[in-house]
Amino acid sequence: MTHHSRGGRRRALGACLAVVLTSTLGTVIGSAGGPAAAHPGLPLDVFDPVSVTSGQMRDETPAEFETELADYKERGLLPVDVEVDTVGGWRGGATFQRNTDGRTWWLRTDMTEAAYEQRQADAREAGLRQVDIEVYEVDGKRRYAAIWIENKENLASAVRHDLTDAEWESWFEQQRAAGRMPVAIQQYATDEGVRYAGVWVRNPTGVRWAEWRGLSEADFQRKADELESDHRLFAFDSVRTSAGQRYSGIWVENTDGRRWRVQRDLTKRDFWNWINRSSDEGFRPVSYERYETAAGTRYAGIWRQNSARPQWPLRGKVDKLVKAELEATDVPGISVAVMEDGRFSYLRGFGNADVDADGETWLDADHVLGIASVSKAVAGVLTMRLVEQGEVALADRTSAHITDIPKHHTHTIGQLARSRGCVQHYRQGGGFGDDKPYATSRDSAEDFWDDALVCVPGTYNYSTHGYTVLCAALEEATGDDTYTLLEERLNRPFGLGTLNAERLTDRQARRSKIYNDDNEEIERPDRTEKVCGGGMESSVRDLAAFGEKVRSGDILTEASLRELWGNGGRGYRMGWRADDDAAGRRMVWKDGSNEGTQSFLHIYPDDGVVVAVLSNREAGGHDMPKLARDIGALVVSS
Known part of the structure; x- marks a missing residue:
């Protein structure tokens, strides 16, 4: 279990999110939280509007993925998270929100390492910075997916993959010393053991954050409980190892009282239940994760308050009226x-x-x-x-x-x-x-x-x-x-x-x-x-x-x-x-x-x-x- 302490303290204007996870099935970790922007987000308001059009595609085949990606781009949305899982067949997804300032973006999947390195160089040349990374295998061969966005803020960033725990630790210290914070983390199994990939970016507002990795389910939950009062889970990944399921997360300081919701270890049906419930209750999706466990494929998601509905003063009273009717009459x-x-x-x-x-x-x-x-x-x-x-x-x-x-x-x-x-x-x-x-x-x-x-x-x-x-x-x-x-x-x-x-x-x-x-x-x-x-x-x-x-x-x-x-x-x-x-x-x-x-x-x-x-x-x-x-x-x- 590895712990990294929090960065410097200053008021945050926003925050960012990579992939996410939560407590045990059906439990919400964060009932209220600060700004939850997504991958591009650093703590900047442009990535976390109070209310914004959003969308998400999940579990798509390669052809479906490309078709929907083009549709989201045509509709003027920006990708904030990419997810690819290849157990049982290639399935991909991404989360989007309105591209409020019209910035250029790239999303690419199924890149070889050489193609990925070339795309990184092309992005730097074009004035884009990377904000998310996915590492996976197709037919036993390493592949990469990534998102780049136009670097209008001119923020310094860094990306690495295939790091051992010790290498990540060393890189962590270098990036923190440079005034950067992690905005994406992935852990994945290889023949040589678990490896890490991540994205760091300059932290211009000095928002407080905490990063933990390699945690058991129980340790992850304890850490989430400890941080719940003043931080929100902001990036997440999970991997199945010989020692059991392991979880990694990044937490960021909560600042503005807007609510957020996280769920983890969900079956596909339960994940869809939470997707629809969250939409009803006024939350937008900002990320999801699909991962393998000893019990089979599981899902995690994070949602961000996107309307006044979560804080409607009469919400609890209406809930009570409907629940009483449901319980008294057993209507389905x-x-x-x-x-x-x-x-x-x-x-x-x-x-x-x-x-x-x-x-x-x-x-x-x-x-x-x-x-x-x-x-x-x-x-x-x-x-x-x-x-x-x-x-x-x-x-x-x-x-x-x-x-x-x-x-x-x-x-x-x-x-x-x-x-x-x-x-x-x-x-x-x-x-x-x-x-x-x-x-x-x-x-x-x-x-x-x-x-x-x-x-x-x-x-x-x-x-x-x-x-x-x-x-x-x-x-x-x-x-x-x-x-x-x-x-x-x-x-x-x-x-x-x-x-x-x-x-x-x-x-x-x-x-x-x-x-x-x-x-x-x-x-x-x-x-x-x-x-x-x-x-x-x-x-x-x-x-x-x-x-x-x-x-x-x-x-x-x-x-x-x-x-x-x-x-x-x-x-x-x-x-x-x-x-x-x-x-x-x-x-x-x-x-x-x-x-x-x-x-x-x-x-x-x-x-x-x-x-x-x-x-x-x-x-x-x-x-x-x-x-x-x-x-x-x-x-x-x-």
């Missing part, structure tokens, strides 16, 4: 989104999207679930969009667009949208046709439109079937099927991502599994017969974003919003319900339930608050409407 999973004045204050999945013999997949804010009757609220907005675009009018007779609909359908577009068309609801008539896929809403409507109306049009009669007739009329008016209308008039123009008609043939949707009241997995039924009444799907993130874009006037004009929601009071509007809370605040919402899901979208239009909640079970005691209302009341009252 619940996802929650809260927006305030156009920004996400809270995103989180609880429980599981999938439970099987191989382990758990945590539910997160990007898992897609059916939104059931919340689809009616979306259909109401779609109708008003088409009114604004001159495609239909609320006063239009439905038969003006569906010219061959039976004559007893005397209702208007507006009456159907307000559940006043008197079309049957469940158990009021023959109902929907066979359990089969429908290409259009008209195809479904034809199966039941011969049935008599159940009241005089203009009378309130809540009806899922009525929304199918509504969207059949919208199809006839525009010439587009319902899926295309949702895609082209709402989804794409307003960036609503997963919010669309549910199509089971779409295998790209990242759907949660769904469960019956006994928490047994059930097949997802085809709902194309009622897209506008209960057959749409969304992630909780995109559902909340939809609510906010409606509330803020991005999608509809103020006049259309008054038509959609009214100006207050209680009642059923165009797919929405409206009421005032006990304090007189205006609320609009829509609830829904279908096989395998409960949904609720809750908006305070005048207070800028949107709450969306989804679950992956229909019944069994849990109550998503109450949960969403409790969360909404907590937020507006605060």
Whole structure:
């Protein structure tokens, strides 16, 4: 076990990170930490913005790696970490963040030593400095991967590889004496024993740091615990040796209170769980490591606070509300989104999207679930969009667009949208046709439109079937099927991502599994017969974003919003319900339930608050409407 003491003490403006590791599975070492920039980073603000676009590719084949690398470069991102592992086949990855100052960068993999040395010389000539190194073998031959960035700061740096422990120790002392600090460290097995590679760079701010290497798991954890109060883990590597797993790390002084998260020794499934959980909770990825252990391939990751969500004052209280619901009712999973004045204050999945013999997949804010009757609220907005675009009018007779609909359908577009068309609801008539896929809403409507109306049009009669007739009329008016209308008039123009008609043939949707009241997995039924009444799907993130874009006037004009929601009071509007809370605040919402899901979208239009909640079970005691209302009341009252 080798220890290196800390460098000089001065206030740090930033910090840097190489590959990272954490405590035992499921344990967070650093709940709060200073600036965590990545490899290029030294402690300079340019490498650690408070909030920055980021991305990460993991476990890619060589061809996939090169394709995605070109894509990230085209999108204006900068690589901050490269990872290559060749056990069981070449797998590579990298972490990126927005290239905020447009600097030149190179990332190269699979270099021979001669090619690597030449590339280093070329980089120096071009004014670039190296910021990361990976040493690995392909078919028994040594290969190198590295990142270089434009050296705008003109910082002196040094890189070495294939060092023994003694050689690293000597080099360490030389670099520290020169005023440099380590920003990357790798340890790797060779026929001659463990060797080290690393990158050092001048430490212009004098930030304190500590480096330990060759630690057992227990020693590494103890050191992490000792340093936790005023340092954060900043670079990491792990290697399997004849003496057991060994860990190395660099810690850097924490300075600004922004949080960070590190996890280590994760299976692939658990690593993905933490990736998605961290994204929900407002952290960006800054590095990952893939390494071999006696138990198989394991992963480590580090994440950096990238929004205000980790420090939202109500976070703990909302966590408590959702956990209580989860524990009391044993519902498999619940996802929650809260927006305030156009920004996400809270995103989180609880429980599981999938439970099987191989382990758990945590539910997160990007898992897609059916939104059931919340689809009616979306259909109401779609109708008003088409009114604004001159495609239909609320006063239009439905038969003006569906010219061959039976004559007893005397209702208007507006009456159907307000559940006043008197079309049957469940158990009021023959109902929907066979359990089969429908290409259009008209195809479904034809199966039941011969049935008599159940009241005089203009009378309130809540009806899922009525929304199918509504969207059949919208199809006839525009010439587009319902899926295309949702895609082209709402989804794409307003960036609503997963919010669309549910199509089971779409295998790209990242759907949660769904469960019956006994928490047994059930097949997802085809709902194309009622897209506008209960057959749409969304992630909780995109559902909340939809609510906010409606509330803020991005999608509809103020006049259309008054038509959609009214100006207050209680009642059923165009797919929405409206009421005032006990304090007189205006609320609009829509609830829904279908096989395998409960949904609720809750908006305070005048207070800028949107709450969306989804679950992956229909019944069994849990109550998503109450949960969403409790969360909404907590937020507006605060």
